[in-house]
Amino acid sequence: MKKILFAFALSCIGFISTNAQSLYNSNSYFGSSSSTSISSTNSSVRYQQGYTRKDGTYVNGHMKTRSNNTNHDNFSTIGNSNPYTGSTGSVAKDYSVGAYNYGSGKTIHTGSRGGQYYINGNGNKTYVPKRRTRY
Structure with a gap:
């Protein structure tokens, strides 16, 4: 029964967010003469189940945008x-000037799927916003 109620609640959230997103992005809401640029997030979202990290920290379940090879709409x-x-949001956009502040003084690596990261003090990958490679 709890699973059915949970699934119903998630579908309601999805319906509300879809309608709110379309209202937010429609010209009639802001007026057809509006020329301001509005940042928009990815309308394709999914529920991320809660999980426990390697260090024992539990991360609660949450809604997140689906992957699409850019962070501009996250x-x-x-x-x-x-x-x-x-x-x-607080993370710099991919390829922006702010992306160069992440991992300062570290060697930035590019993974097989295009993600960029450096190896932190614990020996783990720390992903950073994408930046152009310098030659």
């Missing part, structure tokens, strides 16, 4: 906000 990117939590 909830966590500067200029965007998460409609589920109300938090604003």
Whole structure:
């Protein structure tokens, strides 16, 4: 019964967010003469199950945008906000000037699927916003 209620609640959230997103992006809401540029988040979202990290920290389940090879439309990117939590993004956009502040002084590696990262002090990969490689 709990699973059915949970599935129903998620579908309601999806329906509400889809309608809110379409209202937010429609010209009639802002007026057809509006010329302001509005940052938009990815409308394709999914539920991430809660999980336990290697260090024992539990991460609660949450809604997140589906992967699409860019961070420009993610909830966590500067200029965007998460409609589920109300938090604003703080991560620099891929290929922006701000992306060069991440991993300063570290060697940046590019993974097989295009993600860029450096090896932190614990020996783990720390992913950074993508930046152009310098030759």
